[in-house]
Amino acid sequence: MEISVIGTGYVGLVTGTCLAETGNRVTCVDCDRSKVEMLCRGEVPIYEPGLAELVARVRRAGRLRFTTDLAVAAGGAEVIFLAVGTPSAEDGSVDLSALWQAVAQMGPHLAPDALVVLKSTVPVGTNAAVTAELAERAGRPCRVASNPEFLKEGTAIDDFMKPDRVVVGAREEETFVQLRHLYEPYLRTDKPFLAMSPESAEMTKYVANALLATKISFINEMANLCERTGADINEVRRGIGHDSRIGFAFLFPGVGFGGSCFPKDVRALASLGHTCGVEPRVLEAVHGVNQRQKEVLAEKICRHFADGLESKTIAIWGLAFKPGTDDIREAPSLVLIDRLLTLGAHLRVHDPVAMENVRRLYGDRLTYCALRDEALDGAHGLAIVTEWKEFLHPDLEAMKKRMRAPVIFDGRNLYDPRRLQQAGFTYYSIGRRAVRPASSYKVVA
Numbered sequence: 001m002e003i004s005v006i007g008t009g010y011v012g013l014v015t016g017t018c019l020a021e022t023g024n025r026v027t028c029v030d031c032d033r034s035k036v037e038m039l040c041r042g043e044v045p046i047y048e049p050g051l052a053e054l055v056a057r058v059r060r061a062g063r064l065r066f067t068t069d070l071a072v073a074a075g076g077a078e079v080i081f082l083a084v085g086t087p088s089a090e091d092g093s094v095d096l097s098a099l100w101q102a103v104a105q106m107g108p109h110l111a112p113d114a115l116v117v118l119k120s121t122v123p124v125g126t127n128a129a130v131t132a133e134l135a136e137r138a139g140r141p142c143r144v145a146s147n148p149e150f151l152k153e154g155t156a157i158d159d160f161m162k163p164d165r166v167v168v169g170a171r172e173e174e175t176f177v178q179l180r181h182l183y184e185p186y187l188r189t190d191k192p193f194l195a196m197s198p199e200s201a202e203m204t205k206y207v208a209n210a211l212l213a214t215k216i217s218f219i220n221e222m223a224n225l226c227e228r229t230g231a232d233i234n235e236v237r238r239g240i241g242h243d244s245r246i247g248f249a250f251l252f253p254g255v256g257f258g259g260s261c262f263p264k265d266v267r268a269l270a271s272l273g274h275t276c277g278v279e280p281r282v283l284e285a286v287h288g289v290n291q292r293q294k295e296v297l298a299e300k301i302c303r304h305f306a307d308g309l310e311s312k313t314i315a316i317w318g319l320a321f322k323p324g325t326d327d328i329r330e331a332p333s334l335v336l337i338d339r340l341l342t343l344g345a346h347l348r349v350h351d352p353v354a355m356e357n358v359r360r361l362y363g364d365r366l367t368y369c370a371l372r373d374e375a376l377d378g379a380h381g382l383a384i385v386t387e388w389k390e391f392l393h394p395d396l397e398a399m400k401k402r403m404r405a406p407v408i409f410d411g412r413n414l415y416d417p418r419r420l421q422q423a424g425f426t427y428y429s430i431g432r433r434a435v436r437p438a439s440s441y442k443v444v445a
Contacts, residue, residue, distance in 0.1 A: 154324020
């Protein structure tokens with residue numbers, strides 16, 4: 001099948017590459033000439049495990065190419081996926097300017113039987129509006145389907161190749177047939193192809209992300225309550241997670257969620273509620289709790305250093321909003337960095353893949369450390385913000401020798417408090433009581 005994908009961000013590049021992997025001929029289009037030139041050189045501008053290797057393979061096979069010429073790409077395609085960015089506007093609504101620009105440019109060039117597929121996350125009603133706009137620009141009725149993505153950064157290729165389900169919203173049976181055929185290679189284990197109205201498909205994406213975000217904000221609020229009452233959130237999490245009605249997914253306490261999806265989609269759904277006259281009380285609470293949770297680690301640091309952070313050095317492990325990506329959009333680490341810099345602290349930071357993105361924001365205001373343990377040199381404390389695997393089993397004795405003071409502020413509950421206490425650390429975590437060094441200690445295996 002001849003396919004064009006407009007937009008080469010996380011969604012567009014993963015979608016186009018995975019479709020090419022199963023034998024389709026795919027053209028990826030982007031208005032950013034420098035990005036297209038980079039991709040044509042074989043360089044992938046985002047970090048996603050396995051993506052660079054997959055792009056290289058399907059390019060060598062001649063099934064994936066990149067261009068800035070949207071008109072040519074749209075004119076030769078049977079299916080055109082729209083995967084452009086839809087960021088939040090200042091009021092929380094969705095900025096669709098990139099989408100409408102793409103629609104305007106492609107409309108006059110569509111092949112007579114071409115199918116346009118909305119892959120971008122868009123508000124309910126966008127499918128109908130795009131259908132009307134394309135009909136006007138093309139001079140004939142056009143088919144438009146809604147096919148929301150459910151990719152997680154860090155596991156995006158597996159998520160596309162082995163989906164839990166494929167959701168398609170359309171008005172014509174031939175559209176369902178065409179997309180069911182396209183997705184057939186990914187549904188061989190009897191995962192469902194869910195056909196529904198475009199409006200339901202558009203809403204499904206937002207509701208899924210909002211519900212997952214709600215679980216995160218809920219467990220974080222309960223973690224804060226556990227700290228005040230002497231309960232341990234990890235024990236509580238186990239106590240509720242074994243209830244088959246609840247489960248464990250997205251019930252890990254921490255310093256809040258970030259990234260390009262959850263914050264944006266919660267705000268967008270709340271904005272839709274206001275527009276429709278439905279007060280979005282739960283959604284606004286989810287957003288508010290998350291914004292507050294991003295401040296928790298800085299507050300623990302400030303309470304510990306009651307005499308102030310001037311001239312203090314704090315090490316930070318983890319800058320990306322989650323492991324497996326270099327994405328720092330809405331990352332809790334940025335909130336922590338801003339607060340500590342304002343208070344006069346010197347920051348030594350490390351992340352396996354996201355440091356260059358942070359460097360573009362902060363320049364020489366931070367010290368960037370290529371190695372995990374290098375960030376500890378001379379530090380009065382360590383803040384852990386992202387749960388990268390390389391942070392899970394550090395050498396505690398070696399850490400103490402590098403640091404000026406053995407203090408850890410763990411925003412992801414990576415360690416056993418008792419072990420840290422016996423190793424001579426002061427240890428703060430989320431939803432558990434802080435511990436201080438025992439009078440005599442040894443490292444517990």
